[in-house]
Amino acid sequence: MGLDSFLGNPQAVTAVREMLASGRVPGALLFSGPDGVGKKTLALMLAKGLVCERAGADFCGECARCRKADQMLAAAREDFARRREIKESARRVEGLIYFDLQIIEPITKFILAEQIRQLRAIAYTRPFEFPRRIFIVDEAQTIHWQAVDLLLKVLEEPPETTNFILICPNAFELRPTIRSRCTRVGFKPVGEAIIQDLLARETKLSAPQRELAARVAGGTVARAKAFDSAEYDRRRQPWVDFLEATAAHGTGPSTNWRQIFDSARALAENRGELDGTLEVGYSLLSDLMRLMLDPAADAIVNIDLKPRLKDWAGKLRLERIEKLKAGLDQAYRLQIRNVNPQLGFETLGMDLISTGAPRSA
Numbered sequence: 001m002g003l004d005s006f007l008g009n010p011q012a013v014t015a016v017r018e019m020l021a022s023g024r025v026p027g028a029l030l031f032s033g034p035d036g037v038g039k040k041t042l043a044l045m046l047a048k049g050l051v052c053e054r055a056g057a058d059f060c061g062e063c064a065r066c067r068k069a070d071q072m073l074a075a076a077r078e079d080f081a082r083r084r085e086i087k088e089s090a091r092r093v094e095g096l097i098y099f100d101l102q103i104i105e106p107i108t109k110f111i112l113a114e115q116i117r118q119l120r121a122i123a124y125t126r127p128f129e130f131p132r133r134i135f136i137v138d139e140a141q142t143i144h145w146q147a148v149d150l151l152l153k154v155l156e157e158p159p160e161t162t163n164f165i166l167i168c169p170n171a172f173e174l175r176p177t178i179r180s181r182c183t184r185v186g187f188k189p190v191g192e193a194i195i196q197d198l199l200a201r202e203t204k205l206s207a208p209q210r211e212l213a214a215r216v217a218g219g220t221v222a223r224a225k226a227f228d229s230a231e232y233d234r235r236r237q238p239w240v241d242f243l244e245a246t247a248a249h250g251t252g253p254s255t256n257w258r259q260i261f262d263s264a265r266a267l268a269e270n271r272g273e274l275d276g277t278l279e280v281g282y283s284l285l286s287d288l289m290r291l292m293l294d295p296a297a298d299a300i301v302n303i304d305l306k307p308r309l310k311d312w313a314g315k316l317r318l319e320r321i322e323k324l325k326a327g328l329d330q331a332y333r334l335q336i337r338n339v340n341p342q343l344g345f346e347t348l349g350m351d352l353i354s355t356g357a358p359r360s361a
């Protein structure tokens with residue numbers, strides 16, 4: 001337990017530790033950076049650090065207040081889940097409760113004006129159970145425009161016993177007036193080595209699978225933890241077959257049309273998953289581009305396929321890779337228009353081959 005258990009972003013952890021140690025935690029903080037790197041986790045750690053009975057510049061996770069903090073969060077989570085189910089907008093925000101530690105998040109697409117109004121009313125009253133209140137506003141970029149000025153007023157004259165921690169992916173999505181009121185703590189993507197270590201401890205993935213998972217996750221711990229190796233392979237295999245067959249055109253004895261059509265069918269098979277399918281397609285494509293520009297490039301996602309990707313990159317050449325990109329964009333548009341994507345993938349295969357080097361008869 002404690003801040004030591006936080007993974008990655010050492011500069012953010014140090015900032016939090018120093019604030020706690022100095023006893024000067026700014027009334028308004030802004031945690032910004034990519035999704036899935038632990039902004040909310042660290043905000044909660046800081047919140048516990050502010051109320052913990054034992055640890056100095058840290059939290060213990062065991063004292064009565066640390067445990068109480070967890071109970072408050074669980075109760076608030078339940079309350080939010082219930083409210084999200086309510087259809088009638090006025091009733092959704094009826095009787096909002098604010099615990100001394102609370103995460104404020106969007107109930108609908110937005111954090112509603114009423115949420116901020118009630119938050120403001122309570123921020124100036126005495127905390128109930130803790131020496132201070134900590135309000136964590138998650139996805140602060142979703143605060144409804146009608147509520148922004150209300151929040152600004154609180155941040156301008158922060159109540160003595162309340163700390164605000166705003167969280168958002170990109171600080172520039174917030175109104176400058178809000179941004180300038182907050183002390184900013186920036187977060188970065190988590191390093192690959194840290195993610196691989198975590199996966200080694202917490203999953204049964206093999207070393208090559210861990211390497212791939214870290215690449216696919218792109219620096220987000222949450223994505224890395226959710227990585228399903230079998231599922232990724234299943235999604236990627238039709239692309240591998242597709243690329244293999246189209247890249248081989250003009251270099252082998254004959255074009256493997258069956259493999260092109262079969263893989264096109266497999267790519268289009270589960271239309272509910274087309275988003276995921278296209279995402280994998282785009283990742284292979286950008287890997288091909290990178291390797292074409294620099295065959296020694298290391299910054300590729302599908303690291304386990306590097307030798308094959310290099311081979312395909314050499315055979316497909318830029319013109320056909322650009323076609324592939326256009327084809328994926330087209331498949332994406334077809335999906336939005338709800339058109340059967342198989343046709344798109346088949347045409348793409350034929351297109352790719354027609355732009356390939358014609359074989360001498």
Ligand SMILES: [Zn+2]
Pocket residue numbers: 051052053054055059060061062063064065066
């Ligand atoms: Zn404690």
